Amino acid sequence: MAQDEPKLQSLYISRVRLSTDYGLCFVFFHTAEGKEEFEEKLPLLILYKPSLRSALAKAIRGRYTPNLIFKYDEVFDKQKKVDDLIEKLKTEGKL
Numbered sequence: 001m002a003q004d005e006p007k008l009q010s011l012y013i014s015r016v017r018l019s020t021d022y023g024l025c026f027v028f029f030h031t032a033e034g035k036e037e038f039e040e041k042l043p044l045l046i047l048y049k050p051s052l053r054s055a056l057a058k059a060i061r062g063r064y065t066p067n068l069i070f071k072y073d074e075v076f077d078k079q080k081k082v083d084d085l086i087e088k089l090k091t092e093g094k095l
Contacts, residue, residue, distance in 0.1 A: 007044055010037065014073040018066060025056070025066035028073035038072040045070050 010031050017026040029045075031037040049068055057065040089095035 005044065005048070008041060008048075011041055011045070014076070022062075022064065023066055024069055026069045026071055028071050030073045030076045034077065035072050035074070042070060 010033065011029045012031065013027060014030045015028045017028070018024070019026075029038055031041075049070075053065050053068055056068070086095065
């Protein structure tokens with residue numbers, strides 16, 4: 001998808017989670033620029049949703065294809081905050 005659409009090249013899939021009833025597929029993304037960049041590109045992702053579901057349906061060959069839900073993965077932002085705090089403590093000599 002990103003090869004076909006240069007505007008999506010900075011989005012990376014970090015994880016995918018399927019609901020217990022297999023009706024929803026949560027696709028988590030992260031970007032180098034953060035949540036704002038993801039929110040700017042979300043409308044374009046939504047435009048690609050039908051073709052992505054179609055490709056998924058062919059790949060899984062199940063009776064039903066889950067609905068795709070695109071979300072921003074905040075784990076990377078939280079990890080960066082923790083890393084920054086640790087680095088600050090190191091520079092202050094408290095760690």
